[in-house]
Amino acid sequence: MPEPHRPVVLAVDDDPHVLRAIRRDLIRAYQGRYRVLTSGSGAEAIQILDSLINRNEEPALVLSDQRMPELTGIELLAAAADRFPSARRVLLTAYADTSVAIAAINEVRLDHYLIKPWDPPEERLYPVLDELLADWQSSYEPPYGGITVTGLPFAPATHRVRDFLTRHRQPFKFQDATESGEDIPAAELPVVTLPDGRRLAAPATGQLATALGLAMEVKHPHYDVAIVGAGPAGLAAAVYTASEGLSTLLVEAYVPGGQAGSSSRIENYLGFPSGISGVELTSRAVSQARRFGVDLLAPMEAVRLRRAGRAVILDLADGKEISAGTVLLCPGLSYSRFDAEGAARFEGAGIYYGATLSETTLCTGQHVWIVGGANSAGQAALHFSRHARHVTMLVRAENLESRMSQYLIDEINRAPNIDVRTRTILVAADGDDRLEHITLRNLDTGEEVTEDAEYVFTFIGARPRTEWLDGAVARDPHGFLVTGQDLGPRKTIGGWDLPREPLPLETSMPGVFVAGDARSKSIKRIASSVGEGAMAVAMIHRYRAES
Structure with missing residues (x-):
């Protein structure tokens, strides 16, 4: 047998x-x-x-x-x-x-x-x-020995480790610390036990990446292209630059994939009629980039951008510097935080930003709340509906049609365990060491009700991850990076020292380009981000030819 x-x-x-x-x-x-x-x-x-x-x-x-x-x-x-x-x-x-x-x-x-x-x-x-x-x-979590995470189900530190492993496609078994039979001090949780028996107490993501062999070192003192951000735009650009013979470094602060990498199911991306998970799409793109020789440095945060002659210097969080002939900025977006009363206290302990597929197993048979009415919220609602007992969507607008694709609306309407509450917002969160209750307000009547809630996943807009670029390149009032003609005449751009106007996708710093969601006036779609990544490579070639 x-x-x-x-x-x-x-x-x-x-x-x-x-x-x-x-x-x-x-x-x-x-x-x-x-x-x-x-x-x-x-x-x-x-x-x-x-x-x-x-x-x-x-x-x-x-x-x-x-x-x-x-x-x-x-x-x-x-x-x-x-x-x-x-x-x-x-x-x-x-x-x-x-x-x-x-x-x-x-x-x-x-x-x-x-x-x-x-x-x-x-x-x-x-x-x-x-x-x-x-x-x-x-x-799939096989029943044989592998990575084990021992922690508290609703602790933010445990959530970060689970999310990191899930998005890196590292199978693991979760064990509730209160049921493990071990007396582990709270400060050491979560404990990650590796297949070889090593135990990591409350590991940082960098330590975990190194232990799992996921971290990489910078191989060259200077690169033709350094790309910041390994979302769809950055990964697409990396594939093209490396395949065309340019030495390429890809720097990612957390896990490759960006917001797309956390999507439970992407069903409107060309070439995947049955849909594909963000993790799977990202994994394929990373493998493709590495096949062409891209050096991937993750998790590693870029903290400063500056010029040194015609080279561009990236300062990293570990104190090292990266020199490159050109830089492509693809920092992407991060989900906006709740301004609801008490919400900040439960981040990672019942309130989660994005789909966070690592929490799927915990939601089995439970009531899940989804806040938001755009495509990402709809995809998450459908994903959790296959595991949770019930899913409730809280939507500020009068209906889903204003921001969501019709195919998602049709599927949500067919799902028997999804209900949609329009003109409803979350105004408060409450509980002890984990989320237990939320207060909802109807925007038309002003009526407020309190509901039991343990799992809330939010998709309420996003902001660009560009704070570290303040003062280095031009940003619009919302923090998005301004490029090309939107910068105005070259004579009005501070620090611009070239006799030509900025190229499309080029920032106010010559040789530094932008692609993807963090660019001002960009279209917030995966396909458009991939397209911008490819377009940026053409601009980089043009810049190199003129320099």
Whole structure:
């Protein structure tokens, strides 16, 4: 018998010939890592899924033919989703049924569909399943020894460690310190136990990155391009500069991905019809950048920007300096903080900024509150609705249509456990050492009510991370970085010493460019940030040619 902890890949088809073929191909590629099971009927497949529940096992992937007697593939995959929400679901279908498969993407959150036959599997089967299984593995907590985090569930320090590991795709097991059987002083929590037995007490993110082998050192005294911020804009620019032969350093203060990296599901990005998590998209981009030779320095904060002749100098938080011929600023945004009474006291202890996927398991079966009415709030609401008992959205506007994409509105309306309270704001938070209650105000009537609440996730706007650039480059009244023609004539720009006007995306400091959400008048979309990152590389080449 295979080890009981080995995840299952289940294939279902009532055609014996097709079932033998899919079993053969699955075993050839995945038998070493997964337990491959097959079934010739939907009813039998349901029995297999129920037996996995009884044995505390889990399927990573369920593939099902659509046209089966008694139970269609879509009905079977819906039943599988009820039992195992995280399992990836693939529909096997004939060409004539592709419209049914496309509709199922929204109806049962289908992850993919495959048209039969799938020969050759190396081109038409394995790439799809490899991607889905890798995505599933990124959130799967295997029952064997790995990283263990022992802490208090609602402590801000514990939340930071959990979030750091989650966004770095480092699987870990969380253990409540009050149930661990150990007498650990509060000042040492959380304790991170590594697979080799080392224990880190209340580690800083830099210490944790070093222990896990995630930290990197600067390899060169001078770079052609230094990029600050590893969000979509910075990662896209890094891929292009490095692939075009420029030595590139990418500096990130926390974890690559920025706000996009914390998104639970991105469904309107070109090329991913079933959507993709921010963590997965970021992971792919980082791998692509490293493949081209980008040096990634994270977590490391840039604290000052200055000129030294034609070189640009970045001062880092550890006291070191980075010299570069050009600098691209992609610092991104951080979510605005609540001004509600008492809210600051519960940050990381019940109030969270962004999706913070690390808290997903704690929210299982609970009531989750989402504050905000834009796309990021809608994506988070849908993500948590698959785990929480109930999700309530608090929206200042009169409806969702003013700021949210229609596809998200449609999905929210279909979700039975999501309700939306419009013209409602959160005005106060209360509790002891963790959030317990929130006070809500109706903006039309002024009526206030107090509700029980343990999990509040906020998406109430954002501000640029540009405070450290004050006095170095021009910023608008809201802190966004001003570039190109918006700077005005070159003669009016302080410190401008070139005989030409600033290039598009160039700041008031020659050779320093901006891309992404922190740029004044930018479009706050992932695709536009990626596009600006690519455009900035063209401007950097032009600057280098003229210098």
